Amino acid sequence: MKTRxxxxxxxxxxxxxxxxxxxxxxxFGKVETTMDTQQAIVISxxxxxxxxxxxxxxxxxxxxxxxxCYAYKLWIKxxxxxxxxxxxxxxxxSAPNGDSSGIDIHHYIFGDTQTINLRHKDSATWxxxxxxxxxxxxxxxxxxxxxxxxxxxxxEGEYSLIYYTDQDPRFDVWGQVSVIDTLVIEAGQGTGxxxxxxxxxTMPYVDDWNAGEEADYSVAxxxxxxxxxxxxxxxxxxxxxxxxxxMWNPENYLFETDLALYVDCxxxxxxxxxxxxxxNTNVLLPGETYCWISTYHAAFxxxxxxxxxxTYLDAEEIEP
Numbered sequence: 001m002k003t004r005x006x007x008x009x010x011x012x013x014x015x016x017x018x019x020x021x022x023x024x025x026x027x028f029g030k031v032e033t034t035m036d037t038q039q040a041i042v043i044s045x046x047x048x049x050x051x052x053x054x055x056x057x058x059x060x061x062x063x064x065x066x067x068x069c070y071a072y073k074l075w076i077k078x079x080x081x082x083x084x085x086x087x088x089x090x091x092x093x094s095a096p097n098g099d100s101s102g103i104d105i106h107h108y109i110f111g112d113t114q115t116i117n118l119r120h121k122d123s124a125t126w127x128x129x130x131x132x133x134x135x136x137x138x139x140x141x142x143x144x145x146x147x148x149x150x151x152x153x154x155x156e157g158e159y160s161l162i163y164y165t166d167q168d169p170r171f172d173v174w175g176q177v178s179v180i181d182t183l184v185i186e187a188g189q190g191t192g193x194x195x196x197x198x199x200x201x202t203m204p205y206v207d208d209w210n211a212g213e214e215a216d217y218s219v220a221x222x223x224x225x226x227x228x229x230x231x232x233x234x235x236x237x238x239x240x241x242x243x244x245x246x247m248w249n250p251e252n253y254l255f256e257t258d259l260a261l262y263v264d265c266x267x268x269x270x271x272x273x274x275x276x277x278x279x280n281t282n283v284l285l286p287g288e289t290y291c292w293i294s295t296y297h298a299a300f301x302x303x304x305x306x307x308x309x310x311t312y313l314d315a316e317e318i319e320p
C-alpha cells in the first residue's frame with residue numbers, strides 16, 4: 001500500500017505541472033503597429049509648406065518678352081535617410097500653333113558647400129606662393145551666407161573678406177568690391193578660425209565680367225575648377241574706402257584659387273545663365289534642403305500667345 005500511495009502522488013504532481021505549462025503556452029501578447037509613410041522628396045514654393053506627391057505647384061509668369069531671361073525658385077527637401085538623384089522633364093500642355101520651340105527652359109539645384117583656398121600670388125604670373133593663407137567653406141544657397149574660415153600666419157591688423165567685381169569691359173574700371181565680413185588679427189593671433197552668417201545678395205552679380213560669356217578661368221594661368229563665378233579675397237581693410245579699392249598692394253592680399261557661387265534664397269533669383277550650370281548638383285543628401293531655380297528665355301522671333309508647360313521632378317535612390 002505504501003508503494004501505491006507514492007505512485008499516485010507522483011502522478012498528481014505530474015498532472016499539476018502539465019497544467020501550469022499549458023496555461024503559459026495558451027497566453028499570447030499582441031503588438032498592433034500603425035505607421036504613416038511619408039514622401040522622401042518634397043517641394044515647396046515658400047520653404048515652409050511642403051507639397052507631397054500629387055500636390056502640384058502652380059505659377060503664372062505673366063508677360064515675358066523676347067531676349068529677357070526670367071528666373072524663379074522653388075525648394076526641394078530630402079526627408080529620407082537615403083541619397084537621391086534628381087532629374088527634371090518638361091512636358092508642353094499648349095503653345096500657339098503647337099510650337100513651343102521658342103521657349104528655352106533650364107533647371108538647376110543648389111545647396112552643396114564649396115571650399116576655396118585663399119592664397120598669396122605673384123601678381124606678375126599669378127602663381128600661388130607659400131606663406132600665409134586661408135580656407136573658406138560656405139553654402140552655395142541659403143537665406144544667409146554661412147561660412148567658416150581657417151586662416152594661418154596672417155600679420156596683425158584688420159582685414160576685409162571681399163567679393164571683387166570685374167567690370168565689363170574688364171580692367172577699364174578696377175577695384176570695385178563688396179565687403180562680406182571683417183577679420184581682426186591681434187598680435188600673435190594670426191592663426192585661427194572665424195565663422196559667421198552674413199546677409200548678402202547673390203554672388204556673382206549679373207554685371208560682373210566673371211559671370212559673363214567671355215570669362216574662362218578654367219585655362220592657364222588660373223586652371224580653376226569653375227570657369228565663371230565670383231572672386232573672394234581677403235585684403236587689409238585700409239586698402240578699401242566706400243566699396244572701392246584705393247590701394248593696390250597685392251603682396252598683402254590672399255586671392256581666390258577658384259570662383260564661387262552664392263545664391264541668396266531670400267530674394268528673387270537672378271539669371272546667371274553661364275554660371276548656374278557649373279555649380280548645379282543633382283544629388284539630394286538625406287535631411288538637406290536645396291534651392292531649385294528654373295530659368296525661362298524666349299527667342300526673338302517667338303510667336304505671341306499663351307504657353308503652358310508642366311515640369312516634373314523625378315528622384316531615384318542612389319545605391320550604396
